[in-house]
Amino acid sequence: MTELIQHRLALVEQGAYKHQRRERVDATALVWDKSPLLRDALLLKASLEAETPFLFPNDRIGFTQSRERFAICRDRDGNEIWTDWSCGNNTPDYAYALNNGLDHIQQAVAQKRAHCLPQQKEYYDAVLIALDAVLAFADRCRDDARKAGADDLYRALCRVPHQKPQTFHEALVMMKLLIFTLRANRNIHLTIGRFDQYMYPFYRHDVKAGIPRETLLELLEEFFLSLNVDTDTYMGAQQGDNGQSLVLGGCDKDGNDAFNDLSRLCMEASMELCLIDPKINLRVNKNTPDELYELGTQMTKLGLGFPQYSNDDVVIPGLIALGYAPQDAADYAVAACWEFTIPGKGMEIPNLRVMNFPLAVLEAVTESLLACDTFDELLAAVKEKICVQSDRLMAQAVFPYIPPSPYLSVFVEGCLEKGLDVSQGGAVYKNYGLLSAGISTAADSLAAINNVIYQVGDYDKQTLLDALAANFEGYAPLRNRLLDCPKMGNNDDAVDTIAGELMETFASHVNGKPHPFGGVFRAGTGSAQGYYTTSVDLGATPDGRKAGEMFGCGFSPSLVARVNGPLSCIQSFTKFDLSKIINGGPLTLEIHDTVFRNGEGIAKMAQLVKFFILRGGHQLQLNTINRDVLLDALAHPENHRNLIVRVWGWSGYFNELDAPFQQHIIKRTEFTI
């Protein structure tokens, strides 16, 4: 790491500049009587006019926020209205901006406006107001850079964003400007997308011009750092939940391997900086060399929770089956966390409602267990409930009101052509995703019923129903019996096959169903917070889980299951065709950080990831067990039954260690990574 980066890192960590932030401005007077389209553009204008971005010494990237928040506006009663968020969770078409420059785009819009239908006029007007505001802001920042002596930044801003960039540095400055202005436009959780692809021509330009790699690495690091300077002001569930992820590698639109020098440079920069942003997603496929998995594992070792892996061989066919054009599918990226979307083409809402699998099981069990003479009859009843619930979720999935976003729609294909804002359906892809929660709890419950009631027959149906109704109070032996039945995550067909059937039922019922906004529904394996919201009010389940206990997160073993280990887990969760359930949602594996202690462990870990991909896994997230997890395990042991800690050639379940020893391990983890 160079001195410049070290110095900047220290400044960002100290965060003194944050105290200079001024209050937000109230733009109500400027916008309250305007139509929604114009209001959005004028609000952006007001936000940018109020900004004088903070500049670090010798800042080459710029655009550090100088207000606590962007401009707001209020309704008649003085309440703030829709000022925090607008269209988001997608990837803008940065390539279009970088390859054309905003002047060119502005001219094209002006021409469109000259020949448009009357009802489109206001939309184009709003776009032009927004582009004017952004260009004026950029010009002012250029002048400020000169005054502050930030000469490199000044020179870059003499070209971008008016014209398209030539150098890597100019392209980085333009990217930062776009990210900043889109945030000012309240487009939250916009991801950076396939950065190593659209930035590559500019990188190549510099390499050809003989600029040393270290210089380019330093520039890239300065850019990455700039994505961390004001994340405390971003909107999101948690700080860090801000959508600043980038996707590296994978194949290009024609299926050729697209991992390049710049992809590698991004990984190096991320590993040197060790910062939360940008989050790295790695696209891989059956041809990915071992060396890349090892590089990824080096990154996992740092304990930041990335890279997250996505498998081209599963995701691309899955998206094509949902109706995405093959070239677009090949260009997929992830929206904020793990939802698969197409950069620059979508206004997708990938996380609208959550399928609650255990609820479907519980409904079928309470209504029909007594009447089902065979397990297959019960399974059929559960499938029926899944279909009914899917229908209910799809009916409820009415498009939420989203304020217009004329500025964002410049960077979403289809909007300028149609003269239709992104919020009104201008985008090419407008699909809705349904999440799912508790798949393992549901499959475990059915496997337990099959074993206890139908195969062994040591308890009768009524006793089971009574036990569930009593939340197992007074039914300890039955509950222990259920808890000891096969559980998903142990490579046991008795339960994994059931999980596959439930998923298949959900996906085939949901996938491709049209919705009124002009897209289709897509089913997924991820739950987001759904694993919590769907479980808190749910009664006891036949896997032995008590009422209100949480499910496992998304696509992972249940918390009451004792899991053999990662090899079995990977096999359990890759037994069914994941390309059919491709809204997104990774299998999460928690790996103790001692695995990464030496090169041998890293190579073995990399092999494990590769196996997951070759077996048809769609998405994988690896966590190194660290201090925070252990502390949480101490406070909430019920949520961490599978937490294994490895100490000197042996392992134990953390929960089962005596308290002082738990404390000890926690203390030790301070120094592990």
Add this chain to the structure above:
Amino acid sequence: MKTALVFAIEEFSVYDGPGIRSTVFLKGCPLLCSWCHNPEGQAFHNEICKNTNGCRGCGACVRAGENGALTENSVAACPAHALRWAASSFTPEELVSQLLKNRDLLTGGVTFSGGEPLSHPEFLQDCLQRLCGHLHRAIQTCGYADSDVFRAVLSHTDYVLYDLKLLEDAAHRHFTGVSNAVILENFRILCQSGVPFVVRTPLIPGVTDTEQNLAAIAALLKENGVDRIELLPYHTAAGGKYASLGRVFQPAFDESVAPNPRLELFKKNGIAAVVL
């Protein structure tokens, strides 16, 4: 058919031999090391262990048991699911078929550990033979076994992780309960067998990490042309499992002292020492 008690099958064990491996822990050990971290591996009979953190002290287990002792009925009666049998019984056939389920992922193979795997000679050999040609086979042993048994097992083993703890016999007796004579004898057999192996020494503060002991180990390795050793530093969390078996961990050494690997002793003798 011959069965054995298995108290754990650890998947993805990365430090128990080459490649990705599964390690099988067989229950029962002839030693009683003062620092033993696997107390459930010591007794040859099955035991009930209690998750002391999950237990609510309701007493249902004792009421369901016999004369104050816990039984199968106690395990079933616990409302907190806090009791379980430490081990499950397997036939070689069952164990091998379970291991082969992960065959595609085991780039390394299987390691038999314990307890002491050589204390189950018939079962172990049966498993090793069944695995022949399917998976790479390793054993992790303290070396305390009849030499004929050891030779016989070696002929079905691809790799050995061999523990050398204390070279002075009196100290060995004191800290592990048995003499090391047969262990040293078997070590010679191992060195002559041609089977690849690695020596491992647990670093117990003030016990095995003394200059005298480690120098003696280094000399023994040099004498036998062994150029590598893995050192496993003691960690106080070793006692974590005792309470779950209703036992008290009473190490006969000072736990709070950090173990000293004395790497220079090995370097001097041309031995590569790796601290795990």
